Amino acid sequence: MNLSYLLCAIVLLPGLTFATLGVSWLLGWQPRERTVARLTALCYSLAAVATAWLWIGMVNAGQISLTVPLGSWFSVEAYSFPLMLMVDRLSLPLVALSVLLVGVVGVFSVRYLHRDPGFHRFFLLLNLFGFGILLLFTVGSFDLLISGWELVGLTSVLLIAFFQHRDEPVKNALRVFATYRTCDIGLLVGVVMMHHFADTTEFSKLFTQTWPGAGTSLSGGGATLVGFLLLLAAMGKAAQVPFSGWLPRAMEGPTPSSAIFYGALSVHAGAYLLLRAQPILEASMLVRETVIVIGLLTALHGTFVGRACADAKTSLAYASMTQLGIIFMEIGFGLTWLALLHICGHAVVRTLQFLRAPSMLHDFHRVHAAAGGHLGETGAHYEQLLPEAVQGWLYRLALDRGHHDTFLDRFIVAPVIRLATRLNQFEMQWIAYIVGPGKLRRQRLSAKAGVHRFNQTTEDVNV
């Protein structure tokens, strides 16, 4: 079979599953749990077979990369948006990992979410995520990478708000979305800057060698600017300091989604972006140094805060953050293969840990029983090396999660909201002036009473 078709099939399978389930539900058909589960299992089984076939086919043919040009998505005058899929030594392992882990999490979730009112919604979002992450890893240009990137972010936010009948997950989802969107500005502007400086965003034209070879058509100030913009995007997705506050909030979602997003794949998308843009990083020492410093600060932050966490999922989230910081450092030092291996290993181990988190106490007791008594604490001797005053200070710092959220809230969010509130108050006064204050007050009072006084059924309303 033609390897190009296989690659297209791998990406499209989850997308088609999502579309089938989504459109049929919109038009009134609610499939049974078993149907949804079987459809998802079939999708990822086929994708796994196709991935294995593709890998073997490429090895047999001695190909280190496969590019599938699908033409131009749309074009205006000289500008055209290339539609191109590509796998190489960087993306193929990640594609295989994604297919495997999303499939495993799908199978796990069938029992975990059995009879949950959101069962169907979870699988819809899981398939959309599968499509998004596979698109992200297989695209051949930064233009198209944005599509996968944003789909991954959106599904992540919707799954954080999965338990929508409680207010807290919804508030946390909004916070995560705000962080994602802020950092995604880096990717959007970075891609446009690539067009500006290099006149292309296709990997094959932007980079002179196949991954992990160096060499790019960007240089000097252009490379530095684009490098920093991509770094901003990567920092948001990978929960790097100072944008790390969203990761513990994201643990509000169901455990399988925490596993696949924050243990396995979504958090590594940032590292993938930097690995893909490695030649741009190579062209700018300043960006590389910044990546190393951010990675180091994140690793330290993650390990300190993780030690003060009281619940299992948050501890795991900070452990992930620590490893992500180290991966960033590896990328900054140019250890690309090590970073790739680290991503794969970390994703698998962390997924297992997240999926076992609900049975952690049971596992703990089993280990103790097997060991014939309580096991001693590990890692405490590192803390003993520090003076007691520093230990106390660090503990308080860790409890408030490095004051990152406090800092962002006080110095960035609060001034913006204050300005917006003042401008909005001015607007309301102006409208009250032009339409008449009495009318407006009456209208506002009726709005406030609004939904509270409602006591009708929809049949009465005659919609």
Added chain:
Amino acid sequence: MSEHLLFPWISLTVLLVLTAAAFVWRMPTADAARRATIGVLSTALPFLLIASYESSAAEGGRVTEPWIGSLFTMDALNEIPLPLFAALALGVTMLAPKRKVTPRWLSGILILTAATLAAYAANNLLVLTLAWAATIAPFLSKRFFEIKREKETPSWSKVVLSLSTACVLIGAALLVAGTTQAGWSNALSLSLPRTGTSTMLRCAFIFLIVAVFLRKGLLPAHSWLLAGFERGPLLPLALLVNGHLGAFLIARVALPVLPDVAHEALPLLGDLGLLTAAYTALIALAERQPRRLLALLSISQASFILVGLESNNADGIAGALVHWQVVAVASTILISVFTSLEARLGAPIDGQRFLGLAASAPRLAVFFAVGGLALVGLPLTLGFPAEDLLLHGTLTTHPRLGVVLPIVTALNAFTVIRLFATLFLGRPGAETRGLADALPRERWVLTAALLFLLLGGIQPAALVRAPAIAAEHLASLLNRATETLTFRQ
């Protein structure tokens, strides 16, 4: 294919819709009037689709009507907006809650539709200005949209709409007066560029731009839209705003007819558009009332159209024209879903707490979420290519100013998700129990609208083609104006 349509489809449509408006006005019951309106708009839509197909297949890309002179024309600029607006009017009619619909309300919608279609298709200044004026007529009279349970259009909104219409009329009159020596048909023509920068042309341009400024609700004239959305009839206002006649006036008159003056003055309008987009996105962060949030979102995203039109290159202009389609469809989805929710709840929604409506109306939640995200450029929707072209075009021309666009988009995306969360997520209150999900008529119409956005996002080439042709034409006119200016200097 000839440069004439096979049949005068556009005149027939405008006439049909106007006649229907007169008949519907006198109908005894709302149900009968709604059926008649839906029938007429369903008939008009294929007419316009056929005309659109003929126009796209024509060699010159521009066709006029046979037999009845050249009142109307169709080209790359209006071949999508014409059927799209008819479809929007049909959708709004089908989605409007029964309690809000009266024969006169429907008659107002039909007049607005006929006038907007006539303005889009106008082949001369006289038809364009008269049609522009006719679009606001139902809002000025108290006999159309002001029903028992509906709020009245604020007088401030009426004043601004009237002023904007007066400016168009004066601007058109000055334009004609400045070129009467070339004969009346040339003076009224919309395809003959008036070169040079004489005082008369400058004055005409200024009046036209003030009309756009008022109609689009650019800062500081945006308050009429806020007041209108907050207090006025939401669905008719949404239809009026989504006609985007302000942007159309620039693309049809200001750029091609007055390229030299436009080249000098348009950057100011573009900057004002960007400022409006940023300002409204910012104050939306502090706003909670859903009606005002919908107004702010509509103003902010619609201002991007002006930014794109001002970008001076084909990518940006094409982006603006595609974004027009996205804003029109996506904001209509948002406003229709919101109106349905208000009708179900039987009272205004204040947005002070999470309502948790997704528990009882999950499909309406999905329509709202996808429509909202398409508005702010979600991948796999038509909003994504629109945003990509806009960003690319604007950043190419104004690298520093263009950076504001993604920031504004990010703020608007947050507002969309926040509004979605307020309406649909959180603990459901007692008042929301037993709330009906999307009714069959709502489900089919909203699914069709979503499919337009989604299929347009998956295969955008079909919907980008016509705007790209129009954009290339407009960009070439502006470039020629730049060269002339450079040559003179």
